Amino acid sequence: MDYSELVEVYEKIEGTSKRLLKTYYISELLKKTSVEDLEIIMLLLQGKIFPAWDETKIGMSDKLILKAINKATGADAKKIESEWKKIGDLGKVTYNLTHTKSQATLFSSKLTIKKVFDNIRKLATLTGEGTVDKKVSLVSELMTSASPSEAKYIVRTVLEELRVGVGESSLRDAIVWAYFGEEIGVKYDFEKNDIMLDDEKREKYKDIVDTTQRAFDLTNEFSEVAKAAKTVGITGLLDMKLLPGKPIKVMLCQKVASVEEGFETVGTPAQIEYKYDGFRMQIHKIDNKINIYTRRLENVTAQFPEVAATVSKHVKGEEFLIDGEAVGFDPSTSKYLPFQSVSQRIRRKYDIEETAKDLPIELNLFDILYHDGKDYSEVPLNERREFLEKIVEQVKRKIVIAKVDYTDNVEEARRFYEEALKAGNEGIIMKRHDSVYKPGSRVGGWVKIKPVMESLDVVIVGAEWGEGKRSGWLTSFTIGVLDESGLPVEIGKVGTGIKELDQTELEGEGVTFEVLTNLLKPLIISEKGKEVKVKPKIVIEVHYEEIQKSPTYSSGYALRFPRLTRLRADRGVDDASTLDLVEEFYFAQRGRGN
Numbered sequence: 001m002d003y004s005e006l007v008e009v010y011e012k013i014e015g016t017s018k019r020l021l022k023t024y025y026i027s028e029l030l031k032k033t034s035v036e037d038l039e040i041i042m043l044l045l046q047g048k049i050f051p052a053w054d055e056t057k058i059g060m061s062d063k064l065i066l067k068a069i070n071k072a073t074g075a076d077a078k079k080i081e082s083e084w085k086k087i088g089d090l091g092k093v094t095y096n097l098t099h100t101k102s103q104a105t106l107f108s109s110k111l112t113i114k115k116v117f118d119n120i121r122k123l124a125t126l127t128g129e130g131t132v133d134k135k136v137s138l139v140s141e142l143m144t145s146a147s148p149s150e151a152k153y154i155v156r157t158v159l160e161e162l163r164v165g166v167g168e169s170s171l172r173d174a175i176v177w178a179y180f181g182e183e184i185g186v187k188y189d190f191e192k193n194d195i196m197l198d199d200e201k202r203e204k205y206k207d208i209v210d211t212t213q214r215a216f217d218l219t220n221e222f223s224e225v226a227k228a229a230k231t232v233g234i235t236g237l238l239d240m241k242l243l244p245g246k247p248i249k250v251m252l253c254q255k256v257a258s259v260e261e262g263f264e265t266v267g268t269p270a271q272i273e274y275k276y277d278g279f280r281m282q283i284h285k286i287d288n289k290i291n292i293y294t295r296r297l298e299n300v301t302a303q304f305p306e307v308a309a310t311v312s313k314h315v316k317g318e319e320f321l322i323d324g325e326a327v328g329f330d331p332s333t334s335k336y337l338p339f340q341s342v343s344q345r346i347r348r349k350y351d352i353e354e355t356a357k358d359l360p361i362e363l364n365l366f367d368i369l370y371h372d373g374k375d376y377s378e379v380p381l382n383e384r385r386e387f388l389e390k391i392v393e394q395v396k397r398k399i400v401i402a403k404v405d406y407t408d409n410v411e412e413a414r415r416f417y418e419e420a421l422k423a424g425n426e427g428i429i430m431k432r433h434d435s436v437y438k439p440g441s442r443v444g445g446w447v448k449i450k451p452v453m454e455s456l457d458v459v460i461v462g463a464e465w466g467e468g469k470r471s472g473w474l475t476s477f478t479i480g481v482l483d484e485s486g487l488p489v490e491i492g493k494v495g496t497g498i499k500e501l502d503q504t505e506l507e508g509e510g511v512t513f514e515v516l517t518n519l520l521k522p523l524i525i526s527e528k529g530k531e532v533k534v535k536p537k538i539v540i541e542v543h544y545e546e547i548q549k550s551p552t553y554s555s556g557y558a559l560r561f562p563r564l565t566r567l568r569a570d571r572g573v574d575d576a577s578t579l580d581l582v583e584e585f586y587f588a589q590r591g592r593g594n
């Protein structure tokens with residue numbers, strides 16, 4: 001397939017905020033995509049070259065991309081960089097450069113999606129002498145054959161910032177519409193931004209959407225799902241299996257305000273567990289090797305060698321996938337430490353053994369998804385737990401199974417909640433006792449209860465350079481939540497809750513301006529006066545007093561008195577809170593009479 005066909009779809013998707021239209025454009029593209037091209041198309045639509053579970057990085061620095069653009073267009077690298085700072089989108093800058101410059105070499109041959117994909121993929125494999133020149137050539141070769149629009153998306157793909165706003169649900173629905181749409185008789189109402197189906201067909205449609213979602217959840221790869229749907233049909237999707245070795249998205253939960261509400265959602269009796277204040281660890285064993293992933297699917301095995309050794313020694317089985325929370329504790333008092341203190345271990349690349357001694361981890365396991373050839377994801381939760389208890393040899397302060405209580409009694413549940421808080425935990429998680437494991441889902445029968453209702457995980461999208469004693473630091477951080485296509489929309493600015501001290505004086509607690517500045521500086525994409533825009537990568541937790549409607553911010557809402565409570569080093573932009581959640585909180589607080 002020609003790259004221009006994909007670019008045409010990128011432009012259409014970027015040009016509308018309507019999810020229905022985005023999905024429709026993608027489904028039409030899928031209909032004409034051959035089986036051979038499907039893998040590439042599904043990845044490129046997500047702005048990816050490697051699937052989410054693959055840790056390979058494209059690894060093209062900003063400097064090299066500027067060089068490649070310079071080589072292809074002849075424009076001065078300094079000028080390109082200053083335009084980039086002004087506009088904030090290097091793809092657009094490249095478009096402008098190639099658009100205005102009628103260069104003879106441009107458009108010399110037609111680009112195919114395969115050529116674009118292969119060249120960018122090669123960037124990741126190059127090492128050794130001459131790498132820099134080879135990388136620059138691979139990208140500039142693409143650009144000299146590209147139209148201005150094609151060049152724009154090539155640059156954005158190399159930068160891993162496609163920004164067209166395609167969410168996972170759009171890709172899933174596009175697969176359904178492309179391969180089952182005709183059979184079900186899906187009709188579109190573009191005005192209403194919805195599809196039209198009678199009740200009977202709607203049921204069937206929902207079933208197919210759920211099956212497609214499940215196939216994706218278990219494999220975490222849209223290419224495979226699309227291929228199975230196109231070549232085999234529904235049975236192909238039903239046959240897709242969970243396999244250890246490839247990280248999948250973990251199951252999540254929604255917030256409820258009380259144990260009563262918890263029972264209403266998950267039913268009785270509920271399986272109630274401590275909500276540990278650590279970070280998620282998804283642990284795989286395959287080929288005699290343990291691999292540990294965060295909830296963002298980052299491989300952190302090297303940072304936690306002692307956890308890998310403990311799992312290897314104390315969990316029975318040749319192949320498995322288990323799920324739990326790693327919590328730090330103070331080795332002298334044995335008291336749990338807040339997430340903030342152990343989070344440094346996630347990024348640690350040196351002195352790992354030493355840090356492991358200073359900041360030991362207790363692994364609290366609470367789920368199992370696979371064990372020696374058997375997929376446990378559809379086995380009821382209480383049975384999964386029973387099995388987990390059989391295969392894990394618990395060792396105090398090293399590897400334990402999450403503290404649990406089964407009850408249908410509100411008073412008992414409240415007591416368990418109090419006990420959890422007293423023991424230094426964040427709260428409790430109430431789980432439907434017979435629920436299946438729904439990877440990546442927030443609505444599968446797990447709910448959390450924490451004392452503070454008013455907190456959101458927001459992503460930093462901008463900041464301001466400080467003045468006076470704060471000069472040299474970024475202050476006043478513009479924060480955003482995710483709209484329905486997964487792009488950040490602004491919801492306010494936060495400047496409180498951040499410390500002025502040197503981080504070393506803080507002993508791991510709290511976040512300083514210095515730390516945030518160091519994290520954000522490399523992410524700056526444009527500057528105007530004191531204001532900077534940054535790549536949305538850093539996620540923080542904020543507390544606030546109230547959510548208000550506001551025309552000032554692009555989300556349509558503003559947080560009143562937001563305060564940074566912690567840095568979420570274990571979260572990526574995809575984990576940030578959604579606009580839907582903000583709306584839900586907004587209406588909930590109105591319901592409370594605020």
Ligand code: AMP
Nearest residue numbers: 273274275276279280325366402429448
């Ligand atoms: P939140 O981060 O507030 O959305 O809460 C969900 C997170 O709580 C999960 O991703 C886990 O990292 C963590 N957690 C702690 N204890 C448990 C537990 N017993 N069951 C499930 N998740 C837990």
